[in-house]
Amino acid sequence: MRLIAAGKTDVGCVRKHNEDNLLLDTELGLLVVADGLGGHAAGEVASQIVVDRVAHFIAQTVEKDRTWPLEYDVNLNYDGNRLKVALLLSDQAIAEDIKTNPERETMGSTVVACLLHGSRVTMAHVGDSRAYLINPDAITQITRDHSWVAEQVAHGILTPSEARVHPFRNVITQALGNGGDLDVAIQELELRKMDRLLLCSDGLSGMVNDQDIWTIVNSASSLEDAVNQLVARAKENGGEDNVTVILAGFEDEEMQPSEGNA
Ligand code: CA
Numbered sequence: 001m002r003l004i005a006a007g008k009t010d011v012g013c014v015r016k017h018n019e020d021n022l023l024l025d026t027e028l029g030l031l032v033v034a035d036g037l038g039g040h041a042a043g044e045v046a047s048q049i050v051v052d053r054v055a056h057f058i059a060q061t062v063e064k065d066r067t068w069p070l071e072y073d074v075n076l077n078y079d080g081n082r083l084k085v086a087l088l089l090s091d092q093a094i095a096e097d098i099k100t101n102p103e104r105e106t107m108g109s110t111v112v113a114c115l116l117h118g119s120r121v122t123m124a125h126v127g128d129s130r131a132y133l134i135n136p137d138a139i140t141q142i143t144r145d146h147s148w149v150a151e152q153v154a155h156g157i158l159t160p161s162e163a164r165v166h167p168f169r170n171v172i173t174q175a176l177g178n179g180g181d182l183d184v185a186i187q188e189l190e191l192r193k194m195d196r197l198l199l200c201s202d203g204l205s206g207m208v209n210d211q212d213i214w215t216i217v218n219s220a221s222s223l224e225d226a227v228n229q230l231v232a233r234a235k236e237n238g239g240e241d242n243v244t245v246i247l248a249g250f251e252d253e254e255m256q257p258s259e260g261n262a
Contacts, residue, residue, distance in 0.1 A: 001118065001119065001193065001250040001251070002250065002251040003026050003029060003116050003248060003249075003250065003251070004026065004223060004248065004249060004250070004251045005024050005026055005031060005223065005246060005247065005248035005249075006024075006222070006223035006224040006226070006227045006246070006247055006248075007022045007024045007031075007227060007244075007245065007246035007247070008022075008227045008228065008231050008243075008244070008245055009021070009022050009242065009243065009244040009245075010231045010234075010235070010239075010242065010243045010244075011242055012203055012234070012235060012239035012240065012241055012242050012243050013235050013238065013239030013240070014238075014239060014240050014241070015241065015242055016040065017040045017043075017044060018044065018242045019035065019036035019037070019038075019039075019040070019043030019044045019046075019047055019242055020033070020034065020035050020036065020047060020201050020203065020242040020243070020244040021033075021034045021036070021044070021047035021048050021050070021051045021244075022034070022051070022244050022246055023051045023054070023055055024246055025055065025058075028055075028058055028059060028062070028115075029115050029116040029117055030054070030055065030058050030113070030114075030115055030116075031113065031114050031116070031197075031199055031246050031248055032050070032051055032054050032055070032111065032112070032113040032199075033111070033112050033113075033129050033199045033200060033201055033244050033245075033246055034046075034047035034048075034050040034051050034109045034110065034111045034129070035047060035109060035110045035111075035127070035128075035129050035201040035202065035203075035242070035244070036048075036107065036108070036109045037106070037107060037108040037109060037110070037175060037177075038104060038106040038107030038108060039106070039107075041104070042103075042104040042106060042107035043107060043109070045097065045104060045107060046094050046097075046104075046107040046108055046109040046176070046177055047109045049090060049093050049094050049097060049109070050087075050090040050094070050109045050111050050176060053086065053089050053090040053093050054083075054086040054087065054090060054111070054113055057082065057085065057086040057089055058082055058083075058086055058115065061082045064078060068081075068085070069085060069089065070085045070088055070089070076186055077122065077188065079115040079117065079120075079122035080122050080124070080186045080188065082115065083113055083114075083115060083122060083123075083124035083184075083186060084124060084184045084186055086113070086124075087111060087113070087124055087126060087176065087182070087184050088182060088184065090109075090111070090176050091126075091176040091177060091178065091179060091180070091182055092179050092180075094107060094108065094109065094176055094177040094179070095177060095178060095179025095180075096179070098177070107177055108175035108176055108177030108178070109127075109175060109176045109177060110125075110126060110127025110128055110129040110146075110172060110175055110176070110201070110202075111124075111125060111126050111127065111129055111176060112124070112125040112129040112130060112131050112143060112199050112200075113125070113199075114131065114197065114199065116191070116197075116248065119190050119191045119192070120188065120189075120190060120191075121188065121189050121190070121191050121197065122186065122187075122188050123142060123143065123186065123187045123188070123189070124184055124185065124186050124187075125143045125146075125184075125185050126146060126174050126175060126176055126182060126184055126185070127145070127146050127147075127172045127174055127175050127176075128145040128146065128147045128150075128170075128172050128202050128205075129143075129199070129200065129201050129202065130142075130143050130145065130198075130199070130200055130202070130205050131143045131197065131198065131199050132197075132198040132200075132210070132213065133189070133191075133195055133196075133197060133198075134195070134196040134197075134198055134213070134214055134217045134218070135192070135194045135195045135196065136194055136218055138214070139210050139211070139213060139214035139217075141210070142187065142189065143185065143187075144185070145172070146172055146173045146174035146175075146183075146185070147169070147170075147171060147172045147173060148168050148171040148172075148173060149163035149166050149168060149169050149171070150163065151173065152166075164206075164209075169206070170202070170206075191249075191250070193250055195249065196217055196223075196226075196247055196248065196249045197247070197248045197249065198213070198217065198245065198246070198247050198248075199245070199246040199248075200230075200243075200244060200245045200246070201241070201242060201243065201244040202241060203234060203239075203240070203241035203242045203243035203244065204230060204231070204234050204243050204244070204245050206240070206241060207233075207234040207235075207237045207238060207239065207240065207241070207243070208230065208233050208234050208237060212233060213230065216229045216230055216233060217230075217247065223247045223248070223249060226247050227245050227246075227247050230243075230245045230247075231243050231245060
């Protein structure tokens with residue numbers, strides 16, 4: 001089963017600049033969505049640093065026999081360590097950049113990144129960039145946002161639908177850029193033949209609900225078509241933020257035509 005993927009980023013309908021970045025390297029099996037914070041000439045720098053640093057470190061660590069720059073976490077597999085360290089190095093790199101460019105002091109970035117080897121997926125995230133697993137039966141959010149509303153939902157104080165419209169829905173509890181004190185979330189899962197893996201910034205998940213994302217992915221003619229439709233739908237719904245989407249799956253399965261009235 002060969003991995004295929006499509007990705008797209010768009011400024012949206014309201015903002016003047018796109019502070020999101022994405023990376024899609026099927027050879028390394030690496031997919032990254034980074035959502036920069038801090039405004040023009042800061043957010044886009046931060047998300048670019050993340051994408052560059054992660055790509056560089058993952059490319060450097062294809063072979064296992066290398067000196068490890070940060071502590072190796074024995075509770076994680078090799079790819080989990082690669083991603084965790086890549087994100088921690090990105091965090092440090094943003095903090096270093098701020099030291100020499102104090103005008104960017106508010107910059108930071110959320111990130112969701114995954115490494116795919118065959119059907120095995122290792123996933124890392126910080127902030128509210130998300131990963132979803134989508135198949136003909138269901139859509140499942142894999143990552144739990146590092147956000148204030150997600151904490152309230154986890155404690156049963158808010159329902160997921162209340163969280164979607166809450167005035168504090170954009171308040172995140174973690175981002176890359178502080179240069180330490182990060183709790184990178186790492187997960188592993190197995191991708192089955194019919195599964196699609198979706199990575200996105202909150203410019204998609206905040207504008208298009210899960211049911212509509214599922215319908216579009218399952219009715220699209222290809223991964224590219226799905227990605228284009230998802231970005232278009234986010235913009236039809238207001239496009240209030242930059243929108244970034246990566247969709248990945250296996251080549252030997254055609255996408256299923258929809259049986260519904262999508
Ligand atoms: Ca955003």
